[in-house]
Structures are given as C-alpha cells and as structure tokens.
Amino acid sequence: MKKDGLIAMPELPEVETVKNVLNSQIKGLRIKEIELRYEPMVKNMSADVFKEKLTNQVIEEISRRGKYLVFHFQDYQLLSHLRMEGKYFYEADDFELNKHIHAIFKLDNGRQLLYQDTRKFGTFHLYEKGQDLEETSAFKVLGVEPFSDEFTPAYVKGKIKGKKKPIKSLLLDQSVVCGLGNIYVDEVLFRAKIHPLTPSYELSDNEIENVVKYTVEVLAKAISLGGTTIRTFTSTHGVSGTFQEELLVHQRLGEVCKICETPIEKIKVGGRGTYFCPTCQIIKS
Numbered sequence: 242m243k244k245d246g247l248i249a250m251p252e253l254p255e256v257e258t259v260k261n262v263l264n265s266q267i268k269g270l271r272i273k274e275i276e277l278r279y280e281p282m283v284k285n286m287s288a289d290v291f292k293e294k295l296t297n298q299v300i301e302e303i304s305r306r307g308k309y310l311v312f313h314f315q316d317y318q319l320l321s322h323l324r325m326e327g328k329y330f331y332e333a334d335d336f337e338l339n340k341h342i343h344a345i346f347k348l349d350n351g352r353q354l355l356y357q358d359t360r361k362f363g364t365f366h367l368y369e370k371g372q373d374l375e376e377t378s379a380f381k382v383l384g385v386e387p388f389s390d391e392f393t394p395a396y397v398k399g400k401i402k403g404k405k406k407p408i409k410s411l412l413l414d415q416s417v418v419c420g421l422g423n424i425y426v427d428e429v430l431f432r433a434k435i436h437p438l439t440p441s442y443e444l445s446d447n448e449i450e451n452v453v454k455y456t457v458e459v460l461a462k463a464i465s466l467g468g469t470t471i472r473t474f475t476s477t478h479g480v481s482g483t484f485q486e487e488l489l490v491h492q493r494l495g496e497v498c499k500i501c502e503t504p505i506e507k508i509k510v511g512g513r514g515t516y517f518c519p520t521c522q523i524i525k526s
Contacts, residue, residue: 251323253308253387253420254463254484259329260305263354266331271299271349279343282358283365291367295319295346306374307383307419316370320379324362330355383419387456392418394450401441401449408444409437410511412452421456424469427491427516429455436524437515438508443525462487490516 251259272295280288298314305311312319321327330336334351344356344365356363366379374380384400385391400417401408411417412426421429430437433451435444444452463469463484490498493505493516503520 251308251327251468252422252425253305253460254425254466255468256305256308256310256323256420257464258468259323260303260310263303263310263329263331267300267348267354268302269299272296272346273349274347276345276347277343278345279358279361282343282361282363283367285366285368291365294367306380307386307415308422309379311374314370318368318370318372318374320364320366320368320374320377321356322364322379324358324360324364326360327356327358327363330357382416384415384417385419387418387420387460392453392456394446394453397449397453398446401444404441406441407438407510408435408441408452409513409515411441412456413511413513418456420460423513423515424488424491425456425459425463428459428489431490431516431518431522432459434521436522437510437517438524490518492516 275292275295277283277288277292283291286294294317295314298317300312300314302313303310304313308322310321310323312321330342331352331354334347334353336353336355338345338355339357341359342355342357343361343363346354346356348354366377368374368377385396397418401411404411409426409430412421412429413423415421427437429452432455433448435448435452466484466487469484469488485492489500490505494507496505497503498505498518498521501518501520503518505516506519507514507516509515
C-alpha cells in the first residue's frame with residue numbers, strides 16, 4: 242500500500258497471501274532454467290551454484306516463516322524475503338519483462354515465475370533439504386509465530402519483564418514475535434486500547450491478554466481479506482488485498498476515530514510512523 246509517499250513493507254498477512262497464491266499456481270512444477278539479472282540477491286552462495294542446484298528441481302510446496310517464503314524442493318529449501326517491494330508473478334513465457342524483474346524461473350509447463358523488486362532489497366538463501374532452518378542465520382533470530390501455541394500471555398509477559406522499550410517497538414521486534422509490522426501493530430494496540438509509547442513492563446495482565454487476543458484476530462482477519470499491501474497481485478493472481486478498508490488508525494491521520502470521533506494523530510516511535518487515538522489510547526503517567 243502506498244500513501245503519503247510511503248510504501249508499506251509486506252507483513253505476515255501479505256506474505257501468507259503470496260504463499261497461498263503461489264501454492265495454487267506453481268506447486269508440482271519443475272524449474273527448467275534460471276536467469277538471475279541481479280546476482281547479489283543470492284546471499285549464501287554464488288549465483289552460478291544457486292542456478293545449478295535449483296535447475297530441474299520440482300517445487301513441492303511453499304510455506305511461510307515470519308515474513309519469509311520457503312520454497313521446498315526435493316533436495317533444497319529456498320528462503321525468499323520480499324523486503325520492501327519484492328513481488329512474484331506467474332506469467333506466460335512471452336510476457337514482456339521490465340527492468341525491475343531480477344529473477345526468472347522458467348517452468349516445465351511453458352510458463353515462468355518472475356521475481357520483481359524495484360529496490361533490490363529482496364534476498365535468496367538456499368539450503369540443503371535436511372538442514373534445520375531454525376538453526377540458520379535467518380531463522381534463529383526469529384521469535385514465535387503469532388498463530389502458534391507458544392504465543393500466549395505468559396510468553397509475552399516473560400518478554401516484556403523489565404523492558405522499558407515502548408510496546409510498539411517491542412512488538413515490532415521480530416525476535417519477540419515474527420511477522421508483525423508497522424501496520425498491524427498500530428491496529429492491535431488501538432484495539433487493545435494501549436498507547437504505543439507505553440513502556441512494555443507497565444502493561445497489566447489484562448492488557449497483555451488483549452495484545453495476544455487482538456494480534457491473532459487482526460492477523461487472521463487480514464489474511465482472510467488478502468492482506469493490506471498486496472495491490473499488484475490483483476490482475477495477475479486474482480487476489481486483491483482489502484484489509485486497508487478495515488484499518489481503524491493506520492494511515493488515517495486527521496480522520497476521526499471510529500469509536501470516539503477524536504482525530505487520529507501520528508507520532509514517531511523508534512523511527513516508525515505510528516498512528517493512534519489520543520482519547521482511546523491514553524499513555525500511563
């Protein structure tokens with residue numbers, strides 16, 4: 242989603258949407274040829290080795306961990322992070338390529354999987370099939386999944402104990418809970434009636450329970466609506482993210498709160514633009 246000159250990074254619901262769409266389109270297909278137009282995106286081996294290993298591999302499934310897509314092959318696991326503007330397209334072989342398409346995976350059905358990234362921030366890490374991804378440099382720093390049984394009030398309480406960091410910043414920390422980003426943290430805190438600058442350790446047990454409850458609710462709703470930032474998937478993939486219509490505070494600066502009609506305000510928290518209602522979300526003194 243682009244508004245006020247800002248581009249929102251894909252968060253968990255957007256990556257989940259991409260995963261689901263790609264599974265419906267390319268699962269079971271074989272990679273016949275790979276062209277890399279921007280080789281530095283391959284991070285843990287040379288581009289030539291990357292291409293050699295994945296050529297003739299069958300895409301068995303795509304999964305998600307945090308904001309990473311994981312492509313599972315017979316012999317390898319490919320970690321793909323979209324960063325700010327990475328996008329996948331599944332197109333015919335004669336599709337006209339633009340200058341921002343940096344990886345082309347030609348498939349055995351005559352079509353191709355294209356990776357586009359206008360900022361070139363996206364990354365590829367390739368690992369052997371049997372390697373425990375949780376021990377890789379990318380995954381071992383990630384916290385629990387929001388939909389896992391481990392994401393409980395007791396878990397969050399342990400993470401915030403003694404932490405003066407604002408709760409907004411703590412929830413954005415991928416080592417605490419992975420997949421949450423700027424959009425959804427704003428929405429969670431509004432629903433939980435917690436000011437984003439509240440020191441984490443000051444949260445009451447009830448507030449902690451609400452953080453967990455609304456994190457799960459907001460993310461589940463966003464997934465069901467195809468996310469917020471996936472606009473470019475509309476025509477190519479038949480998926481249009483519509484959660485932006487459900488946003489109560491994020492990107493609504495100056496608009497009235499839908500609960501109390503106070504104008505929504507915007508501040509910076511840890512360098513991130515943060516939207517909140519000054520009436521519904523009162524900071525503790």
